[in-house]
Amino acid sequence: MSHASQPIALVWHRTDLRLSDNAAVAAAAESARGQVAGIYVLPADPLEPARLGRGRFASPLDFPRASLRRTGFLLQAMEELRDEWHARGSALEVAQGDAGQRIAACARELGAREVHTAPCLAHDERQENSAVACALAPHGITLVVHDETTMIAASDSPFAIDELPDVFSSFRRAVEKGCSVRAPVAEPQVVSLPEALRRGARKRSDDVLAAPAFAAARKAASLVDARAPFACHGGRSHGLARIRRWFWETDRIARYKESRDGLVGPDFSSRLSPWLALGTLSPREVAAEIARYERERVSNESTYWLRFELLWRDYFHFWVRRWQGRAFKATGVLGRTPCGAQDCEAFARWREGRTGEPFVDAGMVELAATGQLSNRARQNVASWLARTAGVDWRLGAAWFESQLIDFDVGPNWGNWQYVAGVGNDPRNRTFDVRAQAERYDPDGRYRDLWGP
Numbered sequence: 001m002s003h004a005s006q007p008i009a010l011v012w013h014r015t016d017l018r019l020s021d022n023a024a025v026a027a028a029a030e031s032a033r034g035q036v037a038g039i040y041v042l043p044a045d046p047l048e049p050a051r052l053g054r055g056r057f058a059s060p061l062d063f064p065r066a067s068l069r070r071t072g073f074l075l076q077a078m079e080e081l082r083d084e085w086h087a088r089g090s091a092l093e094v095a096q097g098d099a100g101q102r103i104a105a106c107a108r109e110l111g112a113r114e115v116h117t118a119p120c121l122a123h124d125e126r127q128e129n130s131a132v133a134c135a136l137a138p139h140g141i142t143l144v145v146h147d148e149t150t151m152i153a154a155s156d157s158p159f160a161i162d163e164l165p166d167v168f169s170s171f172r173r174a175v176e177k178g179c180s181v182r183a184p185v186a187e188p189q190v191v192s193l194p195e196a197l198r199r200g201a202r203k204r205s206d207d208v209l210a211a212p213a214f215a216a217a218r219k220a221a222s223l224v225d226a227r228a229p230f231a232c233h234g235g236r237s238h239g240l241a242r243i244r245r246w247f248w249e250t251d252r253i254a255r256y257k258e259s260r261d262g263l264v265g266p267d268f269s270s271r272l273s274p275w276l277a278l279g280t281l282s283p284r285e286v287a288a289e290i291a292r293y294e295r296e297r298v299s300n301e302s303t304y305w306l307r308f309e310l311l312w313r314d315y316f317h318f319w320v321r322r323w324q325g326r327a328f329k330a331t332g333v334l335g336r337t338p339c340g341a342q343d344c345e346a347f348a349r350w351r352e353g354r355t356g357e358p359f360v361d362a363g364m365v366e367l368a369a370t371g372q373l374s375n376r377a378r379q380n381v382a383s384w385l386a387r388t389a390g391v392d393w394r395l396g397a398a399w400f401e402s403q404l405i406d407f408d409v410g411p412n413w414g415n416w417q418y419v420a421g422v423g424n425d426p427r428n429r430t431f432d433v434r435a436q437a438e439r440y441d442p443d444g445r446y447r448d449l450w451g452p
């Protein structure tokens, strides 16, 4: 039954854990004249096992789809978002279980007629949308899906999704020639909800979050390995602080092109990926900050290169939408036969940092200890597993998905296909990890920091 005098609109948050520059929040607020609230649905089993590839029928692996640390990082982001909704007089309901049932129950409780959402439209998210739309329809509630997780809006891209080029450079050239990045959308005015509704949502959320699995996840996210160069907290305020430091206080952005292949230390790259992956920061907000830096300080190859990397992110978001189920198939989007065997013993040695290859082992130890890994190290450990050891690349992609606090479906599975030679790398090369170690870790600092 509706408690509100006029319909509220509900925002189903997924990888958009922010109020500003959020298409779903803005549209919901516009349609309900500011009467909006949010919901986030956690999985029924936070330690649900990872699966080879994706989809319900793939065989389960012996580790969770999201590590406790990654879940803890998500909770940090969500709890800050909940406080933001509350500070504006509204509420974020944190629910758990079947998304359709939970969202329908919350929408009915609030008297909402519309639910707005903005996920990256990969295979699972699309299926989830259909299930939620079906659960809402009998109650006369509509699911409105917004298509906005990228820096270049999908509607501004020079390519329709099914015409996305197979090679990144063709995409980049066309975008750089004909597209500009839209300005971030301002946070809408939110109207206060009745106190009883807010209290009810808060109480239900607190009950969900009190589960022991979430306490363990919070603890895992707060433990920082003494060797870790960079402690990362999921909340948006921490992402904004990182921009302040890396752009404005240290000017490290102005040297990014030279430092980006670094392996040791906090500042060789932006380290913005964990906040971008959960959407506590939007790529347009980062692009706007790059443009401001270029106006106020310096515009050089490094500032260009950061935007260039954000375009890679866009490319893989469009890529995973284009290829749907094929993004998770062993044969990849090229339909090539990969070298991959499901050699569980070799995979276990790799993920525990026991391959005997010091550069690879250092990377795998860092990943397990921190949930973070530089791009250079990711390329090397991935190439070694998929091409040198000849193990099914999807095992590696599933392990990264479990461990990385910046896990993002398109960039992860797309980069894995690329490195494994079944995706979009026109060069199809294997990394010589010893030559790479000599070049990028000449004095062995990285190897010694994380090695046995």
Ligand SMILES: Cc1cc2nc3c(=O)[nH]c(=O)nc-3n(C[C@H](O)[C@H](O)[C@H](O)COP(=O)(O)OP(=O)(O)OC[C@H]3O[C@@H](n4cnc5c(N)ncnc54)[C@H](O)[C@@H]3O)c2cc1C
Binding pocket: 260, 269, 270, 271, 272, 273, 274, 276, 277, 306, 309, 310, 312, 313, 314, 316, 373, 374, 375, 376, 378, 379, 382, 400, 404, 406, 407, 408, 409, 411, 412, 413, 415, 416, 419
């Ligand atoms: C096997 C493999 C798996 C990966 N899995 C992920 C993943 O799950 N999530 C993820 O965000 N990135 C992934 N990447 C891409 C890249 O390694 C990370 O984005 C980067 O290391 C994050 O650090 P940063 O924020 O300091 O990046 P910066 O170098 O500062 O780059 C700025 C931003 O550009 C984007 N970006 C940079 N490189 C890439 C790239 N190659 N592909 C797509 N986007 C990019 C990221 O959003 C990043 O935050 C993967 C790369 C490989 C080789």
